[in-house]
Each structure stands twice: as structure tokens, then as C-alpha cells.
Amino acid sequence: xxxxxxxxxxxxxxxxxxxxxxxxxxxxxxxxxxxxxxxxxxxxxxxxxxxxxxxxxxxxxxxxxxxxxxxxxxxxxxxxxxxxxxxxxxxxxxxxxxxxxxxxxxxxxxxxxxxxxxxxxxxxxxxxxxxxxxxxxxxxxxxxxxxxxxxxxxxxxxxxxxxxxxxxxxxxxxxxxxxxxxxxxxxxxxxxxxxxxxxxxxxxxxxxxxxxxxxxxxxxxxxxxxxxxxxxxxxxxxxxxxxxxxxxxxxxxxxxxxxxxxxxxxxxxxxxxxxxxxxxxxxxxxxxxxxxxxxxxxxxxxxxxxxxxxxxxxxxxxxxxxxxxxxxxxxxxxxxxxxxxxxxxxxxxxxxxxxxxxxxxxxxxxxxxxxxxxxxxxx
Numbered sequence: 507x508x509x510x511x512x513x514x515x516x517x518x519x520x521x522x523x524x525x526x527x528x529x530x531x532x533x534x535x536x537x538x539x540x541x542x543x544x545x546x547x548x549x550x551x552x553x554x555x556x557x558x559x560x561x562x563x564x565x566x567x568x569x570x571x572x573x574x575x576x577x578x579x580x581x582x583x584x585x586x587x588x589x590x591x592x593x594x595x596x597x598x599x600x601x602x603x604x605x606x607x608x609x610x611x612x613x614x615x616x617x618x619x620x621x622x623x624x625x626x627x628x629x630x631x632x633x634x635x636x637x638x639x640x641x642x643x644x645x646x647x648x649x650x651x652x653x654x655x656x657x658x659x660x661x662x663x664x665x666x667x668x669x670x671x672x673x674x675x676x677x678x679x680x681x682x683x684x685x686x687x688x689x690x691x692x693x694x695x696x697x698x699x700x701x702x703x704x705x706x707x708x709x710x711x712x713x714x715x716x717x718x719x720x721x722x723x724x725x726x727x728x729x730x731x732x733x734x735x736x737x738x739x740x741x742x743x744x745x746x747x748x749x750x751x752x753x754x755x756x757x758x759x760x761x762x763x764x765x766x767x768x769x770x771x772x773x774x775x776x777x778x779x780x781x782x783x784x785x786x787x788x789x790x791x792x793x794x795x796x797x798x799x800x801x802x803x804x805x806x807x808x809x810x811x812x813x814x815x816x817x818x819x820x821x822x823x824x825x826x827x828x829x830x831x832x833x834x835x836x837x838x839x840x841x842x843x844x845x846x847x848x849x850x851x852x853x854x855x856x857x858x859x860x861x862x863x864x865x866x867x868x869x870x871x872x873x874x875x876x877x878x879x880x881x882x883x884x885x
Contacts, residue, residue, distance in 0.1 A: 533582035560731035792883035805880030
């Protein structure tokens, strides 16, 4: 019996010899006295699906506009495919951009929308129809070639816009909130279609989004931004499991945050003194914490167990009262108020019918978590 080789892991950022497609070196962008981008260093590699994630006004769209050539850095350099982009206009870059509005021509058919940019490119006219047909197959819209945009659904228009952006085979495709106009279910379906198309074409995608779930789903790596700075760049699992700051932990997904002071640091382990008379919280040590520092313990609700009896085998255990329950179908989130007023959330899978569950409002319960479930981070 022949053993099947494991698929190669895509992680060029871990390879010392890998050459990035995009390099932002000390890039700052100022609009008058306002600093939109503050001395950013960033590398994005070929074939990556890279996400710029952050709240409105954090600078992610400004980075995209500088990559596209619509804005110039105030200081620093942007390199794409080894070439300094200083002075290179947008139409001379191997970059295309897909806007949230899709910007399709309403009077043109789907096929003509795809051909529009190709007719103004150096591509021989004899090759344009073949390229249009190839793009229609890629986005599974061949039978809609003769329709006009108003005859398509939102998801189909999104795919036409994507095909048009990819038709000229750019080395870099910029996507500005590309799924923002779609309803939640279609948005989730389209995320996987985007990933499949990106993998098939091998084009480097950079997506701007404020939707954490979207970034976690599609991206090979995520840059979490705030106030013009990059807080952390890592794979989705590392961003979620090992955030480097309370800001990142709080921005990505749901999290409990308990503030206190560091009472012990021992290698990868640490303890946090958080309220008078309570045993210290044991957790993993985040970077840059020292004894007596102000810090915060962060733990995801799904890593917190809830029970009606005291789990004496767990060091991290606290008692409280159920204040609220959010029923989410496959799971429930319990909001538990501790004696000192701290609110802690715990999640439990709904593997029983509602009538058979043992915890309800105003019950006294115990919450517990392992010593490796959370992190103590600088605050």
C-alpha cells in the first residue's frame, strides 16, 4: 500500500530565501497634520491571500490606495515585484482593483464587461474572446454571458466584477470590501468561491475588510491595524490563539478580559492577581510582561467550562451567578457575574434539548479553565 504524501504547507513568510511580491518599507502617509499611516513595515508574498483588518479609519484603505497608485507615500518606499513604485502611475502597475460597488457597465453584457479592459490593453484582438470565455468558466458564468448586470443576482454581479479584475492577469488584485453588499449566507458562500478562484489563478489577493470572520475565513495571513499602525501580522489561527496585545485579542472574536497585576512570571507561565481574596489566575505568559506590571488575562468563552458543582481538579475556578443566556442554536453563551462584579462569558455546545439542560437564569455556577487556555498580556 502506497503512502500518500501530505500536501505542502503554504508559508513562504517562514522561508528566509522567499522574496516578497510587495514590500512596504517605512511607509508613512500624511494628509495635512493627520497621519493616516505611521511608519509601516510589511511584506506580502506571491500567491498569498492577505487581509488588512481593522476598524473604520485605521488606515487599511489608504494602504490599498497606495498599492494601487491612487496615493503616494509621504515617506518610505513601496516595492511591487522588485520595482520601486515611486512615480509609477496606476495604469502602469501590474495591479488591478475590485471595488465594493463592482462598477459594472449597466448597458454592456457580462461578456462585454469582461472584454472592455482587454480591448484597451496590448492583448491581440484575436485572443480577447478566448480570454473572456476562460474568465466566464473560472467564475461559472458561461451561460450568463449575454445578460446585462441588472439581470443578475448580487452574487453573480460580484463574480463578474472579479472576473473582469482578473482578466488582464494582474500580479496583484486589491479587493476593497468586496462582499459588503451581499447578505450573510451568500457572503459566506462567496468567501469560499473567492478562495477557490485565488488558488486556481495563483494571483496575490489583498483584501480590505472590517469583518473579522471574513478575514479569518479567506486569508493566509492577517494584518490587524489600528490608528495607522499594524498591531500584529500572523496566520488566522495565531491571531486568534496567540494575540500579542489586548487590542488584538479584543478585536478578533469574542474574549473575556480580566485586569490585574502580574504576580509571577516563570518562562512561558505567569500568574495574575486580579481581585482581593481570590487565588491568582494561572495562564500562559504573553510577550513583554514582568512581575508587578499592570496586565490583563484574556481567554475565549469556548475555553471556559461551566458547571453547577465545583471542579476541584482545576486551579482556575470561580463562582458566580448566571445573569444572561444567549441561545445561538448550536451553542449557548452564559454571562456569569462574579462576586466582585466581573462579568465572564462561557460557551457550551447545545447537545441536548432545551428542556434537558441543567443551567438557567440566576443559577449559581462554577466557571473553570485550564492553565493553558488563556494569555496574560501587557495592558
